[in-house]
Amino acid sequence: MTKSSISLLQGTLDLLILKTLAPGPMHGWGISQRIRQVSEEFLRVNQGSLYPALHRMELKGWIVSREGITEEHRPVRFYRLTATGRRRLGEQVRDWDHMVMAIGNVLKAT
Amino acid sequence: MIGFGVRKLWARFSRARIEHQMEEEIRFHLEMETQANQAMGMPAGDARRVALVDFGGADQTRETVRDVYATFWDSLLQDIRFALRMFRRNRGFTLAAVITLALGIGAATCIFSVVDATLFRPLPYAQPDRLVRIMGWIPDKASYYEGVPKDYFAAFRKAHSFEGVSAYTWYPSLPILLNPDGAENVIGSIVSPNLLRTLATQVLHGRDFRPDEETRGNDRVVILTYGAWQRRFGGDLKAIGLNLSFADGPRTVVGVLPEEFRYPSIVSSWTPEMLIPWAVDWTKVPSSSEYYLLARLKSGIRLSEAQAEVDVISSRNNSSLPQAERGYFRLIPLQEHLVKYKRTDLLLLFGAIMCLPLIGCLNVSNMLLAKGLARKQEMGIRIALGAGRARLARQLLTESLLLSLAGGILGVLLSFWILPGLLAQFPSTLRLGLNDIAIDGRVLMFSLALTIVTTVIHGLWPAWSASRTDIAGVLRKGDSRCRRIGAEGFKPALLIVESALAMVLLVGAGLIINSFVRLGALSVGFRTDNLCRVNFYLSEKHYPSIQSVLDFNQNMRDRIRAIAGVAEVAAVDYPPLREDRVGGSIVIPGHADVQNLDLRHVTAEYFAVLGMPCVSGRLFTVQDEGSAPRVAVINASMARRYWPGMSPLGQTIVVDKKWPVQVVGIVPDVRERSVQEDPRPSAYVPVGDPEYPKLRSLTFVIRTATDNPAVYRAIADQAKAADIRQVIEVIKYSDSFAFRSQRFYAILFGICAAFAVTLVGIGIAGITAYSVSQRTFEIGMRLALGAKPHQVVLMFMWRSILAVCAGLLLGAAAALLVTRMLASLLYKVTPTDPLTIGVSLVSFVAVASLAAYVPARNITHIDPMVALRTE
Numbered sequence: 001m002t003k004s005s006i007s008l009l010q011g012t013l014d015l016l017i018l019k020t021l022a023p024g025p026m027h028g029w030g031i032s033q034r035i036r037q038v039s040e041e042f043l044r045v046n047q048g049s050l051y052p053a054l055h056r057m058e059l060k061g062w063i064v065s066r067e068g069i070t071e072e073h074r075p076v077r078f079y080r081l082t083a084t085g086r087r088r089l090g091e092q093v094r095d096w097d098h099m100v101m102a103i104g105n106v107l108k109a110t
Numbered sequence: 111m112i113g114f115g116v117r118k119l120w121a122r123f124s125r126a127r128i129e130h131q132m133e134e135e136i137r138f139h140l141e142m143e144t145q146a147n148q149a150m151g152m153p154a155g156d157a158r159r160v161a162l163v164d165f166g167g168a169d170q171t172r173e174t175v176r177d178v179y180a181t182f183w184d185s186l187l188q189d190i191r192f193a194l195r196m197f198r199r200n201r202g203f204t205l206a207a208v209i210t211l212a213l214g215i216g217a218a219t220c221i222f223s224v225v226d227a228t229l230f231r232p233l234p235y236a237q238p239d240r241l242v243r244i245m246g247w248i249p250d251k252a253s254y255y256e257g258v259p260k261d262y263f264a265a266f267r268k269a270h271s272f273e274g275v276s277a278y279t280w281y282p283s284l285p286i287l288l289n290p291d292g293a294e295n296v297i298g299s300i301v302s303p304n305l306l307r308t309l310a311t312q313v314l315h316g317r318d319f320r321p322d323e324e325t326r327g328n329d330r331v332v333i334l335t336y337g338a339w340q341r342r343f344g345g346d347l348k349a350i351g352l353n354l355s356f357a358d359g360p361r362t363v364v365g366v367l368p369e370e371f372r373y374p375s376i377v378s379s380w381t382p383e384m385l386i387p388w389a390v391d392w393t394k395v396p397s398s399s400e401y402y403l404l405a406r407l408k409s410g411i412r413l414s415e416a417q418a419e420v421d422v423i424s425s426r427n428n429s430s431l432p433q434a435e436r437g438y439f440r441l442i443p444l445q446e447h448l449v450k451y452k453r454t455d456l457l458l459l460f461g462a463i464m465c466l467p468l469i470g471c472l473n474v475s476n477m478l479l480a481k482g483l484a485r486k487q488e489m490g491i492r493i494a495l496g497a498g499r500a501r502l503a504r505q506l507l508t509e510s511l512l513l514s515l516a517g518g519i520l521g522v523l524l525s526f527w528i529l530p531g532l533l534a535q536f537p538s539t540l541r542l543g544l545n546d547i548a549i550d551g552r553v554l555m556f557s558l559a560l561t562i563v564t565t566v567i568h569g570l571w572p573a574w575s576a577s578r579t580d581i582a583g584v585l586r587k588g589d590s591r592c593r594r595i596g597a598e599g600f601k602p603a604l605l606i607v608e609s610a611l612a613m614v615l616l617v618g619a620g621l622i623i624n625s626f627v628r629l630g631a632l633s634v635g636f637r638t639d640n641l642c643r644v645n646f647y648l649s650e651k652h653y654p655s656i657q658s659v660l661d662f663n664q665n666m667r668d669r670i671r672a673i674a675g676v677a678e679v680a681a682v683d684y685p686p687l688r689e690d691r692v693g694g695s696i697v698i699p700g701h702a703d704v705q706n707l708d709l710r711h712v713t714a715e716y717f718a719v720l721g722m723p724c725v726s727g728r729l730f731t732v733q734d735e736g737s738a739p740r741v742a743v744i745n746a747s748m749a750r751r752y753w754p755g756m757s758p759l760g761q762t763i764v765v766d767k768k769w770p771v772q773v774v775g776i777v778p779d780v781r782e783r784s785v786q787e788d789p790r791p792s793a794y795v796p797v798g799d800p801e802y803p804k805l806r807s808l809t810f811v812i813r814t815a816t817d818n819p820a821v822y823r824a825i826a827d828q829a830k831a832a833d834i835r836q837v838i839e840v841i842k843y844s845d846s847f848a849f850r851s852q853r854f855y856a857i858l859f860g861i862c863a864a865f866a867v868t869l870v871g872i873g874i875a876g877i878t879a880y881s882v883s884q885r886t887f888e889i890g891m892r893l894a895l896g897a898k899p900h901q902v903v904l905m906f907m908w909r910s911i912l913a914v915c916a917g918l919l920l921g922a923a924a925a926l927l928v929t930r931m932l933a934s935l936l937y938k939v940t941p942t943d944p945l946t947i948g949v950s951l952v953s954f955v956a957v958a959s960l961a962a963y964v965p966a967r968n969i970t971h972i973d974p975m976v977a978l979r980t981e
Contacts, residue, residue: 028135029142047139051132052174059121059178061113076138077131 013045013053014062015096018081018089021063025080027070028054054079062088121179132175136168185501189508196509203481204513206876207474210869211517211568214467215560216524217865220532221463223525223553225456228543231552233445234372236310241374241444242413244275244403244420249438258403262437265423266405271416273408274308276301277388277401278375285386286357286647298332299373299382300401306333306367306385308406309374316350316365319387329389330361336369338383358649361386372544374404376448404444417441434704448543454934455855462618462862465611467560469866471568472608473873474513476600478506478572480880489579499577506576510569511562518561525549525557535854571601600877602913608873609917610924612866613954617925618932619856619863620946625939626856635780635789636686637721640677640814641843643685644825648806652833656800662832663808667713669828670812675821677813680715681797683804685811686782687843696793697764698752707748708782708792709765711802716794717743717777719813727759727775730796739795742771746779748791765795766802817842855935867954871961874910879965882906889969890977899970906969907962914958922947 020026020034031054032045057063062085068078081089121128140161147157162168197204232238244266246255258266258277267275278301287296303319306312313333323329332354334342343349353360373382388401407416420439428436449456482489489502526549533547646666653659663681670679694709710716714730717723725746734741742763749758758773765771779789797805814821822840882889892902929941939946 027138029139032139033146047136048171048174051135051171052178055128055175055178059114059117061117074138075134077135 011092012096013049014057015089015092016043016045017050017053017057018062018085018092021079021081022086022089025066025068025078027068027076027078029076031079057085061085118179118181122181125179128179132172136171140168185504186508189505190512192505193509193512197512200481203477206872207477207513208516208520210470210473210872211467211514211564212520212524213865213869214470215518215521215557215564216528217463217466217521217862218560219522219525219549219553219557220529221460222556223529223549224532224547225460226552226556227545227547228456229449229453231545233374233448233544234370235374237409238445239443240273240407240409241309242405242407242416242441243444243447244405245440245442245447247438247440254440257401258439259437261427262424262439263403265427266403266420269416269419269423271408271411271419272405274304275403275405276305276308277403278302278305278373279401286649288355288357296338296384297382298384298386299375300386300388303387305404308404310406311371312368313365314368315347316363318365319385323387324389326389329387330359331364332361332384332386333365333367334363334384335367335371335373335382337381339366357652374444374448374544375402376543405441413441413443454931458618458931458935459855459858459862462615462859465615466862466865466869467564468567469608469611469869469873470517471564472604473869473876474510475568475571476604476873477876477880478510478568479575479604480600480877480884482506482572482576484884485576486579489576493579502579503573503577506573507565507569510573511565514561514565514568517564518557522549522554522557535857600881602909602916605870605873605877605910605913606917606920608870609914609954609958610921612863612870613918613921613950614925614928615859615863615866616950616954617922617947618929619859620950621929621932621939621941621943622852622859622935623856624943624946625936626852628939629852629937635722635778636782637813638687638843640817641719641811642814642822642825642840643809643811643843644829644840645685645809646807646829646833653806656805659805660800663805665832666810666829669832670810670825673821673824673828675815675818675824677815678715678719679810679812680719681713681808681810682716683711683797683802683808685809686720686780694765694793695767697767699761699763701752704767705791708790710782710792710794711739711797711799711804712794713797716811719811720780721813722777722780725776725778726757727773729775729777730794734796735798736796737798737800739765739769739771739798741774741796743775743777743794744773745777745789745792747789748793749776751791763793765793766799769795769799771795852935852937867957870914871957874914874958874961875965878906878910878962879968882965882968886972886977889972890974893972893974894978899972903963903966903969906966907959910962911955911958915955918951918954922951 016035017031020031020038026034028047028050032047032050035043035045054063054065058065058079062082063079064082065077065079067075070076140158143161144157147160148154152160233241235241244258246257247253248255263275263277266272269275279299285296285298287294302308303321303323306318312318314336316333319331319333320328323331334349339345339349343352349363350366352363354363367385405416407413417440420441424437424439428438492502493499529547529549646662648659648662653662667679667681670676694707695704696707696709697704712730714732714735717729727743729743730741742765744758752758753761758776761773762770763773777794781787781789782792783790797808799805812825822842825840889902893899925947926942932941
């Protein structure tokens with residue numbers, strides 16, 4: 001996150017994480033890296049937000065975590081979407097699209 | 111949603127594991143980030159540093175993750191731990207607060223237990239709201255009387271509205287039990303055999319009375335109360351069927367009552383030991399004034415319907431009776447009847463006592479607000495570090511709750527300790543109700559509710575105030591020194607309200623005490639020092655002939671008079687200052703209606719014994735005591751009422767509907783019925799009518815030369831010598847004064863007001879002491895700049911004194927409105943008595959000034975140099 005977007009909604013971070021996990025399981029560092037890459041360095045997730053978000057989403061049952069091994073044979077925790085999480089992802093994407101359209105309409109109005 | 115809760119709960123148990131995992135993750139993340147940085151070409155040291163910066167604070171991350179898992183209980187526990195730490199650091203403050211709250215809650219709990227048992231809790235019978243008293247009613251005077259003549263009683267028993275109608279004595283009878291080692295009065299109650307059924311009570315052992323036990327001959331049975339059964343027979347079941355020897359014949363024990371049974375009368379402080387069936391002699395009118403009537407309404411019948419039926423029955427009976435003998439009756443629910451005269455007084459007492467926890471709350475609130483000012487820095491930092499304002503408020507409320515809980519527990523313990531002492535102070539003649547007064551579940555629930563309410567009352571303002579902390583202003587360094595001069599933290603408004611409340615209490619108590627003092631100064635009109643009385647009962651069995659009764663009475667007179675130390679002795683049917691029905695019917699020439707006035711049958715020495723002089727005419731001599739009264743003495747009220755402006759001497763009146771007597775003398779009015787009741791017109795006739803039933807139970811009033819216990823013993827011995835079966839109790843007149851209940855209320859209200867004023871004083875003292883200690887620097891500066899010590903002292907005092915004065919005026923105004931509710935407790939003192947209000951004002955101001963002065967006095971000891979160096 002850029003420093004000016006400290007106030008970015010928690011829900012948006014959740015959305016990004018869910019989407020990142022959609023293709024397959026990933027560990028925490030990997031998630032933050034992926035978001036950086038895909039957003040071309042624009043969105044840098046503050047780790048102080050990432051891990052709490054991951055734990056929160058796990059409590060809510062959207063993701064589950066499991067011990068795994070990286071390619072370098074390092075043990076690390078992997079996170080994976082659940083069925084509920086996948087459903088939630090769909091809902092949140094729809095909501096996001098709606099919001100973007102609505103804001104766009106307002107901005108386009110004269 | 112449920113899953114969320116479950117997962118959170120599960121996480122609580124795997125705390126350590128989660129922490130460990132998080133450490134691992136953070137470490138892994140940092141390593142990867144460092145590697146990535148190095149891969150991009152950063153030197154090793156920089157790589158790590160940048161990684162750390164990017165990570166954004168591992169500790170904070172850990173905290174935030176922990177917060178994710180934090181349950182409500184975790185934050186609560188944290189609050190509690192923090193609160194306890196705060197209390198430990200400020201022991202004095204905590205102690206003062208807890209004690210203040212404990213006093214209020216403890217006092218309220220005590221009085222609530224009394225009020226609950228008396229007024230709120232239902233009577234200890236099944237469906238108690240169905241029980242009603244049937245009372246006589248005099249429409250012209252709109253007054254009640256007890257007792258129901260037999261014709262009406264018989265008719266009411268057949269009424270459709272009632273499931274059962276029973277009679278029972280209100281004043282315990284004292285049947286005499288003959289034990290091997292002497293006679294003993296037992297406290298028994300004579301009741302209709304169906305009383306237990308009307309009360310819906312089952313016997314514990316044995317059987318209830320049978321309906322046929324209402325007739326003489328079949329009534330030789332008793333039912334014991336549980337207490338009597340335990341005391342006399344050790345709870346042995348073999349007691350059932352046992353024969354007891356009474357002075358009037360043997361009776362068989364047929365049943366035992368359960369322990370929870372309560373006899374439905376509270377007139378005397380005695381509880382009966384046994385129930386005796388009332389053998390009604392339907393040929394004679396029962397001695398009506400001694401029997402109360404109780405009925406149980408059939409289910410579904412409303413009181414108004416039953417009343418209507420009673421009216422119909424009475425009018426049917428009345429149709430054949432002359433106007434003067436007609437009876438009218440009213441139904442009153444039993445509970446209402448039992449509490450009738452006490453409800454207002456007790457509720458007033460309760461209201462007054464509840465002011466104590468309220469004042470305590472206001473004190474503690476002020477203390478917390480003052481302390482809050484000192485903690486502003488701490489609050490500011492916490493807010494800056496991310497604590498929500500709601501969380502801060504919750505923290506403070508937790509502190510308040512802990513204070514209240516500690517105060518509440520201590521208060522309840524206090525009340526357990528105080529209550530027995532309080533009940534012992536109760537005049538034994540003022541039995542409050544049928545329920546036992548104890549601190550039971552209901553009372554504890556009340557204490558708990560009170561504790562929670564006190565938390566809200568005293569905690570709300572400090573919590574709200576703390577959450578509104580302005581961070582910037584607080585974190586500025588040096589703020590504590592340059593605090594706005596005069597900003598104290600405590601709110602004068604609270605002090606004003608406290609003082610107003612305490613003032614109302616003080617005025618109320620002052621009025622009651624004033625009234626009590628006046629009562630004490632009342633003269634009853636006759637000399638009560640060295641006066642005693644002893645009562646005899648001569649049963650028909652042992653004194654079958656009237657002559658034997660007359661002989662006994664004469665014998666006793668002579669014996670008692672012969673005792674050294676006895677000045678004079680007289681006999682009377684209704685001795686003074688007992689709550690007796692002394693009404694007799696008197697026909698006065700010129701007045702068509704029969705007058706129901708106080709009428710006493712006395713021996714000649716009665717007036718001498720009581721010290722009543724002769725105002726005009728003459729008093730009785732021994733010759734007047736014949737077989738038929740021919741003369742009468744009347745009191746001044748009666749003379750004034752019926753013969754205004756002329757002398758009643760020589761006039762003839764008819765007493766007891768048969769004796770024409772001539773008025774020969776007038777005596778002054780005395781308060782013979784009770785101390786508070788103004789004297790009523792009364793007449794006295796000499797004793798001697800052989801058919802007068804009360805001859806069998808005369809009371810001898812005796813004036814002794816001094817208050818010497820040996821003389822009382824001698825009197826008892828003489829009585830025993832005359833008749834071994836008599837049960838003798840010599841009662842001194844100083845023991846039986848009737849206004850014990852006023853004294854009780856005076857003491858209680860007085861203590862309540864004293865506590866209230868003390869609490870306010872403590873509050874003022876605490877606040878003043880605290881502000882002096884907080885503003886030591888400012889004081890030093892003022893002194894150094896040339897202010898005189900006493901000027902600074904005054905400066906610290908005037909704010910609280912001003913608040914107190916405002917409160918006092920407010921309270922005095924409120925008192926003027928409120929104290930009219932006390933009218934029932936006051937005797938010849940107006941509710942707006944200016945003397946009482948003035949005295950209260952002055953004494954309160956004095957107390958408040960003292961309370962503010964004592965801590966402020968320390969200012970004079972402050973060395974400016976030392977003060978300026980403190981922070």
